[in-house]
Amino acid sequence: xxxxxxxxxxxxxxxxxxxxxxxxxxxxxxxxxxxxxxxxxxxxxxxxxxxxxxxxxxxxxxxxxxxxxxxxxxxxxxxxxxxxxxxxxxxxxxxxxxxxxxxxxxxxxxxxxxxxxxxxxxxxxxxxxxxxxxxxxxxxxxxxxxxxxxxxxxxxxxxxxxxxxxxxxxxxxxxxxxxxxxxxxxxxxxxxxxxxxxxxxxxxxxxxxxxxxxxxxxxxxxxxxxxxxxxxxxxxxxxxxxxxxxxxxxxxxxxxxxxxxxxxxx
DNA sequence: AATGGGACCTGCGCGC
DNA sequence: TGCGCGCAGGTCCCAT
Numbered sequence: 554x555x556x557x558x559x560x561x562x563x564x565x566x567x568x569x570x571x572x573x574x575x576x577x578x579x580x581x582x583x584x585x586x587x588x589x590x591x592x593x594x595x596x597x598x599x600x601x602x603x604x605x606x607x608x609x610x611x612x613x614x615x616x617x618x619x620x621x622x623x624x625x626x627x628x629x630x631x632x633x634x635x636x637x638x639x640x641x642x643x644x645x646x647x648x649x650x651x652x653x654x655x656x657x658x659x660x661x662x663x664x665x666x667x668x669x670x671x672x673x674x675x676x677x678x679x680x681x682x683x684x685x686x687x688x689x690x691x692x693x694x695x696x697x698x699x700x701x702x703x704x705x706x707x708x709x710x711x712x713x714x715x716x717x718x719x720x721x722x723x724x725x726x727x728x729x730x731x732x733x734x735x736x737x738x739x740x741x742x743x744x745x746x747x748x749x750x751x752x753x754x755x756x757x758x759x760x761x762x763x764x765x766x767x768x769x770x771x772x773x774x775x776x777x778x779x780x781x782x783x784x785x786x787x788x789x790x791x792x793x794x795x796x797x798x799x800x801x802x803x804x805x806x807x808x809x810x811x812x813x814x815x816x817x818x819x
Numbered sequence: 820a821a822t823g824g825g826a827c828c829t830g831c832g833c834g835c
Numbered sequence: 836t837g838c839g840c841g842c843a844g845g846t847c848c849c850a851t
Contacts, residue, residue, distance in 0.1 A: 630846095
């Protein structure tokens with residue numbers, strides 16, 4: 554589900570709705586999600602904490618607590634959060650002081666939740682590349698140069714750039730007119746600059762529209778985003794290009810399905 | 820050092 | 836109706 558725009562949407566909504574509130578209780582229905590510490594210490598460490606603020610780094614959501622600890626949530630493929638009534642299928646439910654619940658939902662149980670004192674030293678954050686929306690054009694082009702892997706896989710590599718996933722990588726490449734299987738080092742300066750601009754554009758567009766609800770993703774009020782209606786190629790296997798109206802192509806790159814237009818993308 | 824494939828999970832839609 | 840298969844928005848681990 555959640556790439557940068559979806560996680561950013563969640564962060565903004567939660568900032569408005571739960572910052573300043575205190576955690577009254579914690580119910581762990583699926584222990585597999587709690588990566589550290591053990592479930593009992595996790596619950597004990599969380600109870601009574603006040604939520605100071607919410608941050609995002611890449612696709613990870615970070616709750617800053619007044620105890621000095623951080624609740625780090627990674628939704629992976631199919632996680633989402635619902636604020637409000639307690640949800641039956643929640644794998645983790647956090648009761649807030651005002652009687653509302655923050656429910657962690659996850660169809661595939663691949664998500665990860667941690668309570669740590671220092672999240673920046675976690676391997677994921679220590680090796681994470683620059684934020685997609687903070688990376689300037691020149692730095693983007695410099696990091697791109699000399700990389701032999703195909704451009705789409707590079708965009709998906711979180712150590713290269715943080716926050717891009719399979720939806721927005723395909724969308725940005727379509728908008729920039731670049732084939733996903735091109736070697737990164739083959740991009741001309743103009744192409745790299747265009748890709749940088751289109752990437753920023755599509756991420757901002759997606760944030761404005763509260764993310765793409767392609768499958769299970771919902772924003773915290775359990776409503777769908779609206780970006781899915783604006784996607785140009787993602788999930789359009791066997792359909793036509795929105796620009797030239799000819800059939801789109803589909804390939805597997807880095808184990809992930811990839812749609813592109815063989816005419817509009819060079 | 821960088822790259823590609825498999826593993827981790829569950830559920831849906833499809834063809835037979 | 837039922838079953839097997841392919842596929843799904845991410846990341847880590849391992850072999851090469």
